[in-house]
Amino acid sequence: MLVFKFGGASVKTSGGILNLAHIVESFKEPLVIVVSAFGKTTNSLEKIHDQAYKKESFDAEFSSLKEYHFTILKELFQQEKHPAFAEISGEFEKLKKILLNPEKGGYDQEYDQIVSFGEVLSTKIISTFLNERGIKNRWADIRKCLKTDSTWREGVVDWETSTKLIKEDFNLKKDKITITQGFLGFNDQGHTVTLGREGSDYSAAILAHILDAEKVVIWKDVPGVLNADPKYFDNTVRLGQLSYLDAIELAYYGASVIHPKTIKPLQNKGIKLHVKSFVYPNDPGTLIGDVQYESLIPSFIFKMDQVLVHISPRDFSFIAEANLTDIFEAFARHGIRINLMQNSAVSFMALVNNRMERIEELKAELEKQFEVSFETGLELVTIRYYDTATIDRVMINKVLLLEQKNQRTIQMVVKDLG
Numbered sequence: 001m002l003v004f005k006f007g008g009a010s011v012k013t014s015g016g017i018l019n020l021a022h023i024v025e026s027f028k029e030p031l032v033i034v035v036s037a038f039g040k041t042t043n044s045l046e047k048i049h050d051q052a053y054k055k056e057s058f059d060a061e062f063s064s065l066k067e068y069h070f071t072i073l074k075e076l077f078q079q080e081k082h083p084a085f086a087e088i089s090g091e092f093e094k095l096k097k098i099l100l101n102p103e104k105g106g107y108d109q110e111y112d113q114i115v116s117f118g119e120v121l122s123t124k125i126i127s128t129f130l131n132e133r134g135i136k137n138r139w140a141d142i143r144k145c146l147k148t149d150s151t152w153r154e155g156v157v158d159w160e161t162s163t164k165l166i167k168e169d170f171n172l173k174k175d176k177i178t179i180t181q182g183f184l185g186f187n188d189q190g191h192t193v194t195l196g197r198e199g200s201d202y203s204a205a206i207l208a209h210i211l212d213a214e215k216v217v218i219w220k221d222v223p224g225v226l227n228a229d230p231k232y233f234d235n236t237v238r239l240g241q242l243s244y245l246d247a248i249e250l251a252y253y254g255a256s257v258i259h260p261k262t263i264k265p266l267q268n269k270g271i272k273l274h275v276k277s278f279v280y281p282n283d284p285g286t287l288i289g290d291v292q293y294e295s296l297i298p299s300f301i302f303k304m305d306q307v308l309v310h311i312s313p314r315d316f317s318f319i320a321e322a323n324l325t326d327i328f329e330a331f332a333r334h335g336i337r338i339n340l341m342q343n344s345a346v347s348f349m350a351l352v353n354n355r356m357e358r359i360e361e362l363k364a365e366l367e368k369q370f371e372v373s374f375e376t377g378l379e380l381v382t383i384r385y386y387d388t389a390t391i392d393r394v395m396i397n398k399v400l401l402l403e404q405k406n407q408r409t410i411q412m413v414v415k416d417l418g
């Protein structure tokens with residue numbers, strides 16, 4: 001059995017969905033297909049939620065999202081009497097109801113109830129379309145199988161319950177193809193909980209682990225895992241193979257091809273992950289698994305718009321365990337993730353993403369005890385399998401503020417001189 005995952009970029013048009021159909025048709029094995037929301041639907045739903053929450057008008061964004069889905073429907077099912085139109089219309093009605101009468105659970109709980117519509121819409125459309133074309137499949141509602149806790153927007157999977165429910169619901173002997181939603185789960189009150197942005201890869205890995213898949217294939221708009229983001233680099237190279245460890249490290253440092261949580265559930269059962277191009281499905285892509293090698297060509301990961309926070313005790317004490325405990329607790333309380341940190345005798349530095357409201361709150365809190373300042377507009381450059389030539393290449397026109405390295409990886413905080 002194989003698990004396929006199609007991301008938003010691969011199903012952003014009716015042409016993409018036709019392409020998905022061609023790919024699916026060419027496989028004989030039983031398939032579980034995990035699909036994200038079409039194109040930029042999740043961003044659009046985030047905006048609609050935000051507007052509704054602030055009691056602003058969400059009509060314009062809502063209409064354009066609806067129209068986007070109906071354009072795809074019209075292109076897929078020529079005749080407007082097709083039941084798919086009524087079904088999708090019904091989903092938009094449900095969405096509107098929730099927007100107008102939200103549960104009283106707060107911003108993040110509502111976010112999950114609203115933003116989850118993207119995957120429900122995309123999977124319903126694709127499942128119906130494939131059935132229509134004779135590619136028989138079952139639409140599975142992952143909101144009844146993948147159990148999480150109630151950490152809204154970042155649900156933590158309850159593996160025991162999910163294993164039981166997924167094994168009951170997914171019948172691979174009976175259904176050759178099962179189509180389900182990425183990114184979604186549910187809590188013990190039956191509310192939808194999302195798994196974090198770009199979480200559909202993780203959903204595919206969870207299903208593969210529980211159902212003992214042979215392999216997961218992530219179909220992407222790039223030829224595989226590249227050694228750098230083509231946005232920042234001209235001569236990118238596809239990595240043919242990657243060890244689980246390298247894949248985890250690259251994803252963790254911010255390579256955007258795979259969600260960092262994806263690898264572990266696969267590695268624990270030795271399930272391979274194949275990242276392939278949906279445009280050229282016969283090309284080799286990148287195979288991630290239990291592979292051995294001495295080293296790889298250097299890979300580059302850039303994180304832009306970074307903020308370096310400097311913290312030093314007001315009372316001239318040293319940065320020691322007690323201070324660090326207070327500092328880390330404050331970062332956790334304000335939901336600020338540290339991308340890199342360093343301490344000296346009298347100061348602590350942390351590099352974080354630019355979420356200014358949170359940083360200002362953190363600063364206000366820590367200032368009771370510490371001197372706090374920050375520097376914005378920085379970049380974090382990570383090179384895995386670095387060498388001098390590659391470091392020189394990325395340092396052109398940049399000033400180095402901070403550097404950390406181990407045997408395989410170097411991380412540099414730099415300021416661009418423009």
Ligand code: ASP
Pocket residue numbers: 007008036037042043118182183196197198199200201
């Ligand atoms: N649709 C969700 C997002 O855009 C999940 C995913 O695409 O993986 O974040």
Ligand code: MG
Pocket residue numbers: 007008009036037039042198
């Ligand atoms: Mg997406």
